[in-house]
Amino acid sequence: MITLINQISEFCGKLAAWMFFIIASMITYEVVARYVFLAPTIWAEEMSQFFQIWATYIAAAFVLKHRKLISIDTLVSHFSPRTQWFFELFSLLVIALFCAVSVYYGSAILNESIQVGRSTSTMLAVPKWMTESAIPVGFSLLLLQTIVEISQHISNPEQAQAISGDIDI
Numbered sequence: 001m002i003t004l005i006n007q008i009s010e011f012c013g014k015l016a017a018w019m020f021f022i023i024a025s026m027i028t029y030e031v032v033a034r035y036v037f038l039a040p041t042i043w044a045e046e047m048s049q050f051f052q053i054w055a056t057y058i059a060a061a062f063v064l065k066h067r068k069l070i071s072i073d074t075l076v077s078h079f080s081p082r083t084q085w086f087f088e089l090f091s092l093l094v095i096a097l098f099c100a101v102s103v104y105y106g107s108a109i110l111n112e113s114i115q116v117g118r119s120t121s122t123m124l125a126v127p128k129w130m131t132e133s134a135i136p137v138g139f140s141l142l143l144l145q146t147i148v149e150i151s152q153h154i155s156n157p158e159q160a161q162a163i164s165g166d167i168d169i
Contacts (some may be wrong), residue, residue, distance in 0.1 A: 005144045012141060013062025019055035023048045034149065042123045043044030054133050057138025060143035064095070085157055092150045099143035106113060 063069055076087050085105035108130045112118075118128040 002148050005148050008141065009061040009065045009145045012058040013065075016059035016062065017054040019051045023051045023055070026051070046120065046122050046126060047126050050126065050131055054134045054138075057134040058141060060138055061141040064142060064145050064149060087155075089150065089153055092146055092153060096143060096146045096150065097147060099139045102139040103136045103143065106132070106139060110136060 026044045026048045030041055031047075033044075034040040071091075076084055079087070108127055113128045113132050119125040120128065
């Protein structure tokens with residue numbers, strides 16, 4: 001199961017990278033269409049926002065897996081490796097809790113949007129659930145990856161310390 005979750009996180013990270021490339025292509029196309037041909041599109045801005053929302057949320061698990069989250073370890077780096085291990089575990093537990101809350105409330109908002117039939121106020125009138133569903137999906141992926149990281153952190157503390165801060169034991 002751990003291998004499957006890691007593979008899903010890797011796939012989502014690569015998919016997000018391609019989505020950011022597509023966003024750049026859409027924006028470039030829009031700029032050329034608008035300023036060179038004086039023919040702006042009605043879809044480029046909204047679709048680039050749509051892609052950006054999805055890419056950001058699905059990339060979160062990949063970012064955690066590779067430990068590329070922003071961290072400020074000025075204070076923590078002065079503690080012993082064992083204390084640093086506990087801080088890392090605490091951080092992962094906070095991430096898991098935040099993910100669970102986000103999935104719960106994100107799902108409630110998504111269900112409400114589907115029931116009410118909300119859509120964007122643009123010419124495309126894209127249903128809001130298409131972007132709002134990125135929240136429960138992305139945070140579910142992040143929650144699964146966090147559970148994997150917690151499990152690895154607990155089962156192999158030496159490797160977890162080496163990964164989290166290149167700490168010599």
